[in-house]
Amino acid sequence: MSITAHRPLRADARRNREKVVAAAAAAFAETGLDAQVEDIARRAGVGVGTLYRHFPTKDALVAALAEAHFERLADTVEAALEGEPGDGWETFTTTIWRIADAVAADVAWCEIVGGHPTAGQNASRAEHRLAAATCTLLARAQASGAMRADVTFADLSTIMCGFGHIAAAQRAGAALDWKRYLRIALDGLRAR
Amino acid sequence: MSITAHRPLRADARRNREKVVAAAAAAFAETGLDAQVEDIARRAGVGVGTLYRHFPTKDALVAALAEAHFERLADTVEAALEGEPGDGWETFTTTIWRIADAVAADVAWCEIVGGHPTAGQNASRAEHRLAAATCTLLARAQASGAMRADVTFADLSTIMCGFGHIAAAQRAGAALDWKRYLRIALDGLRAR
DNA sequence: GGTTAACATGAGCAGAGGTTCCGCTTAGAC
DNA sequence: GTCTAAGCGGAACCTCTGCTCATGTTAACC
Numbered sequence: 001m002s003i004t005a006h007r008p009l010r011a012d013a014r015r016n017r018e019k020v021v022a023a024a025a026a027a028f029a030e031t032g033l034d035a036q037v038e039d040i041a042r043r044a045g046v047g048v049g050t051l052y053r054h055f056p057t058k059d060a061l062v063a064a065l066a067e068a069h070f071e072r073l074a075d076t077v078e079a080a081l082e083g084e085p086g087d088g089w090e091t092f093t094t095t096i097w098r099i100a101d102a103v104a105a106d107v108a109w110c111e112i113v114g115g116h117p118t119a120g121q122n123a124s125r126a127e128h129r130l131a132a133a134t135c136t137l138l139a140r141a142q143a144s145g146a147m148r149a150d151v152t153f154a155d156l157s158t159i160m161c162g163f164g165h166i167a168a169a170q171r172a173g174a175a176l177d178w179k180r181y182l183r184i185a186l187d188g189l190r191a192r
Numbered sequence: 193m194s195i196t197a198h199r200p201l202r203a204d205a206r207r208n209r210e211k212v213v214a215a216a217a218a219a220f221a222e223t224g225l226d227a228q229v230e231d232i233a234r235r236a237g238v239g240v241g242t243l244y245r246h247f248p249t250k251d252a253l254v255a256a257l258a259e260a261h262f263e264r265l266a267d268t269v270e271a272a273l274e275g276e277p278g279d280g281w282e283t284f285t286t287t288i289w290r291i292a293d294a295v296a297a298d299v300a301w302c303e304i305v306g307g308h309p310t311a312g313q314n315a316s317r318a319e320h321r322l323a324a325a326t327c328t329l330l331a332r333a334q335a336s337g338a339m340r341a342d343v344t345f346a347d348l349s350t351i352m353c354g355f356g357h358i359a360a361a362q363r364a365g366a367a368l369d370w371k372r373y374l375r376i377a378l379d380g381l382r383a384r
Numbered sequence: 385g386g387t388t389a390a391c392a393t394g395a396g397c398a399g400a401g402g403t404t405c406c407g408c409t410t411a412g413a414c
Numbered sequence: 415g416t417c418t419a420a421g422c423g424g425a426a427c428c429t430c431t432g433c434t435c436a437t438g439t440t441a442a443c444c
Contacts, residue, residue, distance in 0.1 A: 010411055013421060037402060038424095047423035048403080058402065114357065116366035151376075158373045161361065162354030165306065169353065174308035181350045184343075188380030202441055205391060229432060230394095239393040240433075250432065 017054045019044040024061055028108030032168065033062060035108070063124075066112050070126035073099055077133035081140075088144035092137050093186055099160075100182055104167045114164025117157045148191050159185045209246045211236040216253055220300030224360065225254060227300075255316075258304050262318035265291055269325035273332075280336030284329050285378055291352075292374055296359040306356025309349050340383050351377045 009017065023044035027035035037058050041048045055061040080095040103109045118127055131153065138156060141147040162185070167178040201209065215236035219227035229250055233240045247253040272287040295301045310319060323345065330348060333339040354377070359370040 010420060012411065016422085034401095036400090041424095049405085049423055050421075052403065053421070056403095116361045116364060117368070154367060154369065155372055155376060158358055158368045158370075159376065161366075161368060162358055162373065165357040166350055166354055169308045172308060174353075175346060176309070176350045176353060177346065178350075180347055181354065184347060184351065184380035185377055186380070187384075188376035188378070192379075192384070202390060204441065208392080226431095228430090233394095241394065241435085242392055244433065245391070 013053075016044070016046050016050055019046060020051050020054055020061075021065070025065055028062070028065065029106040032107040032172075033111045062108075062112075065108070067124050067126050069106075069109055069112065070124065070130055073102070074126055074129035074133055076102070077130060077137055081133060081136055085140075087146070088140035088142070089146035089190075092141035092147070095137060096186065097182070100163060100167075100178065103164065104171075104178060107168060107171050110164045110168035110171065112164070114161055114166075114168055117161060146191055147189055151189050155189075159189075205245075208236070208238050208242055211238060212243050212246055212253075213257070217257055220254070220257065221298040224299040224364075225303045254300075254304075257300070259316050259318050261298075261301055261304070262316065262322055265294070266318055266321035266325055268294070269322060269329055273325060273328055277332075279338070280332035280334070281338035281382075284333035284339070287329060288378065289374070292355060292359075292370065295356065296363075296370060299360060299363050302356045302360035302363065304356070306353055306358075306360055309353060338383055339381055343381050347381075351381075 008014075020040065024035075024040045027040045027043055031039075037048055037051060040061075041051045044051070051061070055064065076098055077095055080091055080098075083091070085091075103113050118124070123131070134156065135153050138147070138151065138153060142149055142151065159182075163178055163182055166176050166181050170176045170178055200206075212232065216227075216232045219232045219235055223231075229240055229243060232253075233243045236243070243253070247256065268290055269287055272283055272290075275283070277283075295305050310316070315323070326348065327345050330339070330343065330345060334341055334343065351374075355370055355374055358368050358373050362368045362370055
């Protein structure tokens with residue numbers, strides 16, 4: 001692990017980098033993770049070579065965008081935790097629905113959430129933040145008594161993994177309804 | 193739609209066809225749907241040309257195996273319906289668990305179940321049988337009063353779609369547990 | 385045993401999509 | 415204005431994988 005002092009990018013390079021990121025976000029949101037590199041470059045109005053100057057591989061580009069996504073999710077959960085401490089269950093479900101709405105709007109995001117959850121060690125900084133905040137959210141919901149005591153963070157990950165997959169499939173035209181899915185799954189978490 | 197009278201295959205051709213089907217089943221079960229055609233042919237001890245003589249495309253091979261799978265699932269559900277009519281909810285959950293166990297043992301099957309559900313019109317004969325039997329199973333569970341009345345067949349498809357995806361991911365090494373998932377989802381279907 | 389249509393083979397083709405590379409352009413320092 | 419290192423473009427390359435087809439083999443019928 002080394003700290004590299006980047007000299008500032010030349011103005012045109014910085015502009016192009018931003019164009020690439022924006023184009024990639026748009027392409028991935030529409031088409032999903034198998035949006036093509038050439039298409040992203042075309043949308044950005046640059047050559048593929050320029051894209052590869054800024055991101056060594058397509059995966060690196062995806063990872064950069066994913067990190068930004070997770071950062072926003074972590075913000076959402078942390079904000080919910082800091083709000084006035086009402087009912088733990090209510091806060092929990094509201095937050096999950098808010099996250100789901102955000103994710104469902106972006107095909108690639110669905111696919112990332114639906115993909116195999118990153119193993120603990122390989123998780124990025126933002127993923128760790130998100131996990132930590134979510135654990136607290138979960139604990140509070142359990143403390144309120146409305147959530148089953150045996151539910152774990154892993155259970156929640158699993159449910160959200162299923163959600164991502166279903167939302168992506170729905171976006172792809174399958175006769176599925178992620179809202180109904182999530183309602184059932186969350187109901188399954190309630191204490192009886 | 194035409195009925196073609198197939199003349200019986202030559203003995204060696206029949207043997208090879210069976211070897212291909214068995215090899216494909218094994219390869220798909222282990223590796224999933226992206227098992228390679230060449231690998232399947234190698235396992236079967238034939239050339240790829242032979243495989244293509246029996247199945248015009250890889251998709252056709254998958255479809256043939258999938259049909260057999262769905263046929264067995266339909267058998268399972270129909271058998272459950274014909275058993276002594278005990279508690280509708282109990283029969284329902286037992287059957288779902290039985291199906292899940294069978295599917296989870298085969299990566300490709302997980303992927304098929306987890307894939308976008310076939311649109312009604314394109315569904316195969318076996319899929320129709322399965323759907324019809326499952327609807328009855330569902331209706332009986334609701335009649336018993338233990339299942340929420342607003343649950344639809346589509347909800348069940350969605351849950352099983354999530355299940356397939358999660359089971360496949362688990363087989364691929366993700367830290368997920370399809371049994372815990374299914375327990376939560378089925379609980380979410382219960383009347384409160 | 386002879387004949388032939390059915391069958392098997394696997395090297396090679398084709399298309400897709402990620403990545404590289406080198407000649408050209410230009411921002412920015414002096 | 416001049417210089418040059420940084421940046422750009424995109425054709426070509428590489429790999430992967432499903433699929434074809436020309437050539438050789440053999441089951442089955444007489």
